[in-house]
Amino acid sequence: MINNKKVFLVFIICFFTFATLALFPNYGDKVRLNIYFFKSNLEKPFKYLNFKITNYLDILNANKNYSKIINNLETENTYLKQVNSYLRLITSKYADQYKIFHENSLLLPQSIGVSIIGDRNLTYNKSFIINKGSNSGVKVGDYVIDVLNVVGRVKSTSDSTSEIITVKSINYGDEVFINSRSYIVSGTNNEYLSFLRQKESMDIPNFRFGDIAIIQKDNVNLILGRVDFIEDQPVLITNNEININNLRVYSDD
Amino acid sequence: MIRLILLLILFLVFGVNSIILNDLILFSLFNIGFYSVLYQKKIFLGDYLIFVCSCLFIELFTNLPLFLGAVILSIPLLLINKFISNFNFNNFFTSLLIFILSFLTFYGIDQNIYPRILRFDYFIFFIILFLLYLGLFFHGKKQD
Numbered sequence: 001m002i003n004n005k006k007v008f009l010v011f012i013i014c015f016f017t018f019a020t021l022a023l024f025p026n027y028g029d030k031v032r033l034n035i036y037f038f039k040s041n042l043e044k045p046f047k048y049l050n051f052k053i054t055n056y057l058d059i060l061n062a063n064k065n066y067s068k069i070i071n072n073l074e075t076e077n078t079y080l081k082q083v084n085s086y087l088r089l090i091t092s093k094y095a096d097q098y099k100i101f102h103e104n105s106l107l108l109p110q111s112i113g114v115s116i117i118g119d120r121n122l123t124y125n126k127s128f129i130i131n132k133g134s135n136s137g138v139k140v141g142d143y144v145i146d147v148l149n150v151v152g153r154v155k156s157t158s159d160s161t162s163e164i165i166t167v168k169s170i171n172y173g174d175e176v177f178i179n180s181r182s183y184i185v186s187g188t189n190n191e192y193l194s195f196l197r198q199k200e201s202m203d204i205p206n207f208r209f210g211d212i213a214i215i216q217k218d219n220v221n222l223i224l225g226r227v228d229f230i231e232d233q234p235v236l237i238t239n240n241e242i243n244i245n246n247l248r249v250y251s252d253d
Numbered sequence: 254m255i256r257l258i259l260l261l262i263l264f265l266v267f268g269v270n271s272i273i274l275n276d277l278i279l280f281s282l283f284n285i286g287f288y289s290v291l292y293q294k295k296i297f298l299g300d301y302l303i304f305v306c307s308c309l310f311i312e313l314f315t316n317l318p319l320f321l322g323a324v325i326l327s328i329p330l331l332l333i334n335k336f337i338s339n340f341n342f343n344n345f346f347t348s349l350l351i352f353i354l355s356f357l358t359f360y361g362i363d364q365n366i367y368p369r370i371l372r373f374d375y376f377i378f379f380i381i382l383f384l385l386y387l388g389l390f391f392h393g394k395k396q397d
Binding site (some may be wrong): 004006008010011014015017018021022028031032035036039042043046092116117119120121124125127 | 264265267268269272275279293296297298301302305313314315316318319321323324327359362363
């Protein structure tokens with residue numbers, strides 16, 4: 001059937017490479033991440049060209065509506081400045097109180113802005129690749145967030161890319177707090193997360209519709225989802241309105 | 254050469270916001286891979302490498318184990334190649350067979366594809382069938 005020795009040789013190489021990567025999945029992840037890194041580098045000139053062309057077309061299409069938009073933005077900016085000064089006033093007071101009780105200044109959460117390489121729709125799988133890796137300070141276990149909503153966690157990293165499993169993935173599991181009680185939840189590969197058990201307790205959980213599940217970290221409380229019921233079984237529904245252009249990796253260290 | 258350029262373009266384009274375009278890219282990769290193995294009786298190294306590459310890209314994009322397709326699909330495709338070559342089908346039937354095989358394999362990866370393709374946007378899939386026919390018409394007659 002195979003009338004070419006070279007073809008047969010390539011098949012044998014593929015077979016043994018497949019077996020090696022299947023036996024040592026860590027190497028498979030590294031290969032995958034490196035290929036995505038190569039893809040993102042290959043894309044750069046095309047993205048640059050696309051940016052330039054789009055920019056040029058945008059300039060050509062500039063019209064008098066811009067002045068109206070600028071006026072609106074100026075009004076909005078003034079309003080935001082007022083809000084900002086008010087918030088600064090409040091936080092300065094809080095920071096002073098924090099100093100009194102903790103003898104140090106308020107710690108602000110540290111996060112890194114990231115963007116997705118590859119499939120952005122998550123149609124075929126429940127994980128994605130981001131363009132930052134261990135060189136940027138991303139570590140395995142870090143949270144990927146949109147504002148305060150948890151999108152996923154870092155599964156593996158290379159120098160310049162990382163793989164993220166989303167909260168909907170069956171491989172995702174975490175400890176959440178609902179009404180000050182701790183629970184273990186897991187992804188299901190569906191649109192919801194299921195409750196596995198209540199941590200360190202045998203009590204029957206008493207959930208109410210809409211209870212918010214939070215993940216408590218040192219500097220910030222992240223939101224995982226809201227309690228809902230499917231066939232009388234409590235589940236966690238995550239926020240579907242995620243802005244994937246605004247993702248950040250939050251590290252708790 | 255055309256297939257190599259197509260592979261490179263599809264590899265670069267995959268990942269845009271459009272689900273339809275991503276489906277189309279994956280489906281094209283399947284077709285390129287299957288066409289490379291099935292379009293002639295004798296399989297050359299270059300054709301087989303294109304098949305391996307297209308399988309590798311699909312596995313990358315769909316988070317499947319790497320080289321799974323090249324290992325699992327090679328022998329069934331060689332058997333189908335033998336079947337097609339012996340019966341000497343019309344080019345249209347061969348291209349239709351590649352098209353349907355690609356759909357079945359795609360269904361194996363993503364079971365939600367059939368509800369999606371009912372949308373009119375997916376009508377562009379049939380361009381691939383036409384391209385397969387053209388490919389077989391110009392290059393598929395070299396029987397050794």
